[in-house]
Amino acid sequence: MFNMFKKKEQTQQQTAPPPLPIQQQQQIQQQPPNAPTQQPATKGSMFKGSLKVKAQPLQTQEIQQQQPLPQTQQTQLVQTQSNSDIISPESDAYKQQYNQVETPTPQDESNLEQKIEVKINVEEVKKKPTGFGFLKKKQPEQPIHTDESLQEQVESQIIYGIQVKQNQVQEVNKQQDYNHEQQSQLQNNSPIQLKEQSTYDDSNKQLQQQIDYNEKEIEQQYQLQQQQLQQQQQYQQQLQYQQQKQYQQESKLLQSTSPLKNSLMNKNQINQNQINSQLDNSYVKQHQMIMEELEYFQSEVNQKKAQIYISQQEIEKRITSYQQQLQDCNSHLTQLSIEQQVCVQQEQFERAEEIEQSLKQIQERITQIDNLIKQEEQQYTKLQDEKENIRGEEYPFYQETEQKLEEIERLHIKYSDQYRFEGQNQIKKLQQHIEEENERVKIQQIHTEIDSKHLDEEEQHLNQIMDNQTKEYRIEQDQLISKKSNLESEIAELQQLLNQKKNELQKVNIDLLSTKEKIQSVQQKFNLQLGKVQNKRTKLNDELSSLATERAQIETLEGDSLRKQNEYKNKLQFLAQQLEAIKYKRNELIKKANLVPEQCQQELDVTFKYQEAKKASLEALKELAQVQRQIDELNYKRNMGQTQLHEILNKKSELQKQLPKMIDDKALLVQNKNFKGAAQINEQIKEVQRQITLYEEKISENQNIETQIIKDIDKIEDSxxxxxxxxxxLQQNTEICRYFVLELKLQEIQQIDYFGLSQLTQDIKNELGQLFNKYQDLIYANRKVSTDNLDQIQDHQEEVNNQFIENEQEQSQEQNNHEEQIEQVINSNQNEQIQEQEIVVEMSEEQKQSYIEGQKYHYYELQQQIKQLEEQVQDYAQKEQYEEADQIQQEVDRLTSQANTIQLELQQKFNVDSLMVEQEQN
Structure with a gap:
């Protein structure tokens, strides 16, 4: 970059003509430009901003090579810019910002700087659309053509203005130095010197007037430059407006001629920037419609089922009332039948007729009640059939809804996968774009730092050259200043030699001024190059600030990327939750659909068992009523026979009381020889005796009948x-079946969301509670699967697990204790062995020999016991008594351990190796 600037300056210095007078420059500037000038965006930056510069930037080779585009290429450029979301430098907001050029004003002797002000249009950046639209393929920006001659002319004017300012500053400095030098000579001013002083004052005023005039000209030049730039801006806006208008006309023509081509052109952009909104809206709305339809269907079904259950409960109550009335009628009918038989036997025929009429009415009432019960049962059956029809409608509806939800689930998964794929691609593109921007900024930062180093080196080189070229002058200046001070001191000391030294002093002043002019000319020669270097440094600083701004914008873009990634993750999580909800609803519908035939079959089975049990119970109740009626009739006959027997006994007793008196009367008549009267009484006696005999026969007959009745009653009572x-x-079985029917009904009612079932639910719960308390054990026995049993099994399993854990802990604790005991035994054995070793050391030879013999004998006994026990182990093993064999084997192991201990002791302590030989000899 530095080489480009340097090459450009060299070519300008070689080829540029000397600066024209100000009037001619103004005439040239008032001429309209051939083409407007516009600075292109730096390095394709995606950020839009305005740059306000108080010094016109130098032209580079890249800008010089730019040529005006043909009309077709300009149209394509406008089209690509309209399709892209990236803010280009040709936008309206960018056109409102322009480059302003100002010439510096002299503030002090060494302060000449150029200010660069960077303004980023934040509103335009905020208006940038959120989302992933800016990841579209960026079209190459076409440079805008500029007028190089006008740019060079403006640059030469700026350089000329800078030179004029520097000359003015030098003149002012010279005048100030001269005035300072003349102050020391005011005391000895001669008329000639006063005249020279006035001459210098007039020249100073003229110089000041010339400076003011030049400043006004520079001001006018600056205003003209601003007007010129504004005209260029307006011209550029008009040109772009014409291009846009032409592009709109061409697009309208393309749309009118070929809509298919237009749709094909926009197809790629639609696929890249949108996530199939048609799929999203369609299946979401369809899912909502399905769920609304499902809720409406379930509410209607629940309402119909609730009404059916309520009607069935009312029918059951009425049937129960009718059955109670029927039992009352049957019992009343039995009583009237017995009463009618009594009346017939007592020959109370009128009362028997009345009872017969009552019996007919009761029989008609019984028939009527039977008909009502049959009607209620038919109505109950109709309601049951209606409920089955509703369930028959439920099953296909649930299957159809489940299939629809399956399709919705498939679309949802497809949409989620598509969203995940596009989101990942867009995030990858965004991250790639951020990485590219970071790399670009890093590379530009590196180039800027390199350029800054080159500028520092150039500035240092120029300063070194300037110092080298002014070294002799500065030395001479120091010598002259020293000489001047010496002379001044001599003048102070030697007033009388003042006139002699004046000429010499004037000559030194003239030489000093000429030397200063030489130094200033050399400085002026290098000030222009230093100014250019300073301009380049200012541009670099401006570029560094723009890079910092772009880096901040990249960080903002990274923040947006993180936010979009979070939104993407949240959206995926939300889609996953929706998918889980759809799957849960599908599974619920599948369970409901599968539960419908199961519930139907279960209800049919339970209801059939209940109806069969109820029917059998009613038949048994009728048979029991008939047997009870037979018992009542037999008891009635027995009571009647007892009554007749009592009457016969009373009559027999009366006749037996009359018979002795009649015998006495007969004897008295015979004694009185009234044989006729005696014959009559004798006939009466015979009649009485015959009656007594008949009564006795009847008594015997009644007793036989009563005995037979008692036997019949006993038989019938057994039956x-x-x-x-x-x-x-049967009644118990019926009530148990009734319990399961009510339990199933309660489960179905609880699944129904209907507000009018609270009282029915409470009644069913009360009846279930009564039946459960009455037949708790039988219900548990008849239930196939019970939640209570499951709880008990789980509790029992937990108890078993806890007990198993406790046993394991106890076993582990016992094992630890056993190991500790073993360690203690081992330690004690070791201590005993140590003690024995100590004792052995203290033993005498005789004691050692006796000890060895005792240990050998003990070893021999252990071997004998081991052999016997091994034989027992083999015997138990042959008999398959493995537990006893294991116990004996443990004892064998223990004895073997002891024998081995003795053997080791004798071998190690006493060097005895012939234990087995000595045992055989013994």
Missing amino acids: FLTRQHQYQQ
């Missing part, structure tokens, strides 16, 4: 008890 027990069993 009654059997039937009563059977009825109780």
Whole structure:
């Protein structure tokens, strides 16, 4: 970059003509430009901003090579810029910012600097659309053509203005130095010197007027430059407006001629920037419609089921009432039948007729009640069929809804995968773009630092050259200053030699001024190059600040990337939750659909068992009523026979009381020889005796009948008890079946979301509680799977597990204790062995020999015991008594250990190796 600037300056210095007068420059500037000038965006930056510069930037070779584009290429450029989301330098917001050029004003003797102000249009950056749209393929930016001659002319004017300013500053400095030097000579001013002083004052005023005039000209030149730049800006805007208008006309023509081509052109952009919104909206709306339809269907089904359950409960209550009335009628009918028989036997025919009429009415009432029960049962069956029809509608609806939800789930998975794929691609593109921007900024930072180093080297080189070229002058200047001070001191000391030294002093002043002019001319020669270096440094600083701004914007872009990644993750999490909800609803519908036939079959089985048990119970109740009626009739006959027997006994007793008196009367008549009267009484006596005999026969007959009735009653009572027990069993079975029917009904009602079932639910719960308390054991026995049993099994399993854990802990603790005991035994044995070793050391030869013999004998006994025990082990093993064999084997191991200990002791302590030989000899 530094070489480019340097080459450009060299070519300008070689080829540029000397600066024209200011009037001619103004005439040239008032001429309209051939083409507007516009600075292109730096290195394709994606950020949009405005640059306000108080010094016109130098032209580079890249800008000089730019040529105006043809009309077709300009149209394509406008089209690519309109399709891209990247803010280009040709936008309206960018056009509002322009380059402003100002010439520096002299503030002090050595302060000449050029200020660069960078302004980033933050509003335009904020208006940049969020999302991944800016990842579209960036079209290459076409440079805008500029007028090189006008640019060089403006640059020469700026250089000329800088030179004029520097000359003015030098003149002012000279005048100030001269005035300072003349102050020391004011005391001895001669008329000639006063005249020279006035001449210098007039020249100073003229010089100041010339400086003011030049400043006004420079001001006017600056204003003209601003107007010129504004005209260029307006011209560029008009040109771009014409290009956009032409592009709109061409696009309208393309749309009118070939809509298919237009759709194909936009297809790629739609696929890249949108996530199939049609798929999203369609299946989401379809899912909502399916769920609304499902909720509506379930609410209607629940309402119908609730009404059916309520109607069935009312029918059951009415049937129960009718059955109670039927039992009352049957019992009343039995009583009236017995009463009618009594009346017939007592020949109370009118009362028997009344009872017959009552019996007919009761029979009609029984028939009527039977018909009502049949009607209610038919209505109950219709409601049951209606409920089965509803379930029959539920099953296909749930299957169809489940299939729809399966399709929705498939679309949701497809949409989630598509969103995940596109989101990952967009995030990758965004990260790649950020990395590219970072690399670009890093490379540009490196180039800028290199350029800064080159500028420092150039500045140092120029300063070194300037110092080298002014070294002799500065030395001479120091010598002259020293000489001047010496002379001044001599003048102070030697007032009388003042006139002699004036000429010499004037000559020294003239030489000093000429030397200063030489130094200033050399400085002026290098000030222009130093100014250019300073301009380049200012540009580099401006570029560094723009790089910092771009880096901050990249960091903002990275923050947006992280935010979009979080949004992407949250969206994926939300889609996963929706998928889980859809799967859960599908599984629920599958369970419901599978539960419908299962519930139907279960309800049919339970209801069939309940109806069969109820029917059997009613049949047993009828048979029990018939047996009870037979018992009542027999008891009635027995009571009637007892009553007749009592009457016969009373009559017999009366006749037996009359018979002795009649015999006495007959004897008295015979004694009185009234044979006729005696014959009559005798006939009466015979009649009484015959009656007594008949009564006795009747008594015997009644007693036989009563005995037979008692036997019949006993038989029938046995049958009654059997039937009563059977009825109780059937009734018990019926109530248990009733419990399961109510339990199943309660489960189905609890699944129904309907507000009018609270009272029905409470009634069913109360009845279930009564039946459960009454038949708790039987219900547990008849239930196939019970939650209570499961809880008990789980509790039992937990107890077993806890007990198993406790046993393991106890076993581990016992094992640890056993190991500790073993360690203690081992330690004690070791201590005993140590003690024995100590004792052995203290033993005498005789004691050692006796000790060895005793240990050998003990070893021999152990071997004998081991052989016997091994034989026992083999015997038990042959008999398959493995537990006893294991116990004996443990004892064998223990004895073997002891024998081995003795053998080792004798071998190590006493060097005895012939234990087995001595045992055989013994």
